[in-house]
Amino acid sequence: MDDAQKELLARLNARRQGTVMEALDITVVEATLEKVVASMPIGPQHLQIVGYLHGGVSVVLAETVASIASVLHIDAERQMAFGLEINANHLRPKRDGIVLGTATPIHLGKTTHVWDVRITDERDKLICISRCTVAVVDQPPDGSNPLLPDPR
Template sequence: MELSQEEILARLAAISQGTAVEAMKITITEAFKDRVVATMPIEDQHRQIVGYLHGGVSVLLAETVASVASVLNIDIDRQLAFGLEINANHVRPKKDGVVRAIATPLHLGRTTHVWDIKIVDEQERLICVSRCTVAVVEKPAS
């Protein structure tokens, strides 16, 4: 049975409770096998010491959308997805407002997925570009 977009988003919101996703106020707004989008406000906990969006927070946002995208592309009854490698280029500073991350696939293999992630501001200006490789592994026997 295929879940509706609303059901997928509701499940993602539920499993995000008590995680870094909730703590950083990340909201998944689209969740498809070939595109995951999330928004995040820039508030005090998102800033580095001189008041701008912390690069590590951008990386957390990027890995979040990549990991969610991989989960949508695996058999969750028998597989898990873990971030394996991530890089990021921070191309524009941002002090406040909301950023949006968009993950699209570059490679969807049997054991690895590679995602292109763009983080943009409200005017669609590029804030950060990232690439994340996600490992797909079999769940351990219980």
């Protein structure tokens, strides 16, 4: 991993504070134009009431990697990316350990991106497969894009 890649990962992960990424302990571990990968250790906050990974948490991980992947393909000085539609098929239950969400592009248009997201466990077993459509929109006129470096 080169210095530019390390800096990008540090910048992306620095934005976790106070977000769902921090609450669910999602960390970006790879971010290129070809794919974005994030890890999430499974803890009590990730489980549904009978003790398995909550499907909604998998969906949060899927939308997170898809949205970050879209950010790498847009002009963040004037655009933002937001999840528009997502579906998920939960294929295998998981109680503990770590899951990885990997987003790869299916379609990269001017106003929408479509991502294939695969969530796997430590043994590379498929836990969930998702497709996420991300809207690419212009920034508000006040320039309040949280994806840009904080000017302070």
